[in-house]
Amino acid sequence: MELRRDVFQAIADPTRRMIITLVALQAMTPGAIAAKFNSSRQTISKHIQILTECELLGQEQSGREIYYYLNASKMKEIAEFVEPFRKLWDDRFNKLESVMKNYTNKN
Amino acid sequence: MLMELKTKLNFEENRQEITITREFDLPVELLYKAYVVPDIVEQWMGTKVLRLENKRHGSYQFETTDPKGNKHRFNGTIHSVEPNKKITRTFEMENTPFPVQLEFLEFEKHNDTSSKLTMHIIYRSVADRDEMLKLPFAQGINMAHNRLQEIANKLK
Numbered sequence: 001m002e003l004r005r006d007v008f009q010a011i012a013d014p015t016r017r018m019i020i021t022l023v024a025l026q027a028m029t030p031g032a033i034a035a036k037f038n039s040s041r042q043t044i045s046k047h048i049q050i051l052t053e054c055e056l057l058g059q060e061q062s063g064r065e066i067y068y069y070l071n072a073s074k075m076k077e078i079a080e081f082v083e084p085f086r087k088l089w090d091d092r093f094n095k096l097e098s099v100m101k102n103y104t105n106k107n
Numbered sequence: 108m109l110m111e112l113k114t115k116l117n118f119e120e121n122r123q124e125i126t127i128t129r130e131f132d133l134p135v136e137l138l139y140k141a142y143v144v145p146d147i148v149e150q151w152m153g154t155k156v157l158r159l160e161n162k163r164h165g166s167y168q169f170e171t172t173d174p175k176g177n178k179h180r181f182n183g184t185i186h187s188v189e190p191n192k193k194i195t196r197t198f199e200m201e202n203t204p205f206p207v208q209l210e211f212l213e214f215e216k217h218n219d220t221s222s223k224l225t226m227h228i229i230y231r232s233v234a235d236r237d238e239m240l241k242l243p244f245a246q247g248i249n250m251a252h253n254r255l256q257e258i259a260n261k262l263k
Contacts, residue, residue, distance in 0.1 A: 084243035090114035093129045096151040100137045
């Protein structure tokens with residue numbers, strides 16, 4: 001199985017993660033997305049373009065406007081990909097917490 | 108929406124570092140103790156502690172045994188320690204192509220019963236970091252593949 005580095009890097013950027021969070025709530029036009037940031041419209045367009053190329057965002061035409069929506073299945077793919085690393089640490093830390101709670105009770 | 112997780116992983120594009128943060132329902136002294144007392148480290152890390160010298164320019168070496176009985180060793184140098192506050196150390200997996208990494212561990216007191224750990228890890232390159240992040244995912248795929256292979260072999 002090929003690991004998708006392109007998608008992985010797309011989601012690693014904080015502005016792009018913010019865009020993902022915004023469109024996860026509701027489909028938005030590029031203008032509405034850009035209005036949420038201090039960055040220039042061009043910068044945000046570039047981020048939207050990268051997210052679209054990675055198929056994280058989908059486009060839908062409604063009248064004269066284009067709306068971007070979150071491609072949920074793609075997001076699931078990424079979460080699955082970095083999640084084992086996070087889970088590994090979460091499991092270790094859960095263990096640490098329970099070992100130390102036990103330690104407190106014994107001493 | 109993503110739900111709030113106790114252990115958080117932060118990483119940004121084209122950077123050779125990650126940050127892992129975790130809130131604990133433990134006083135900071137106990138959290139710190141979990142990192143410096145060998146038999147406690149063994150319990151939560153699931154490793155054998157061969158050596159653990161918590162002092163400036165000290166070193167450590169841990170050993171784990173996988174389900175097949177193979178032994179894997181990890182080691183590092185403890186650059187500096189500040190009790191209940193900081194541990195700065197390196198981490199290296201022996202007999203693997205992965206380069207050594209630098210770890211900054213910060214222990215923070217919230218109140219008498221809760222604390223926070225921040226692990227800031229620096230890798231040799233962006234590619235090395237990405238490989239390490241993918242490792243548990245790749246191992247999961249391998250394990251699933253091996254299980255399929257075992258089942259397939261039994262069917263032969």
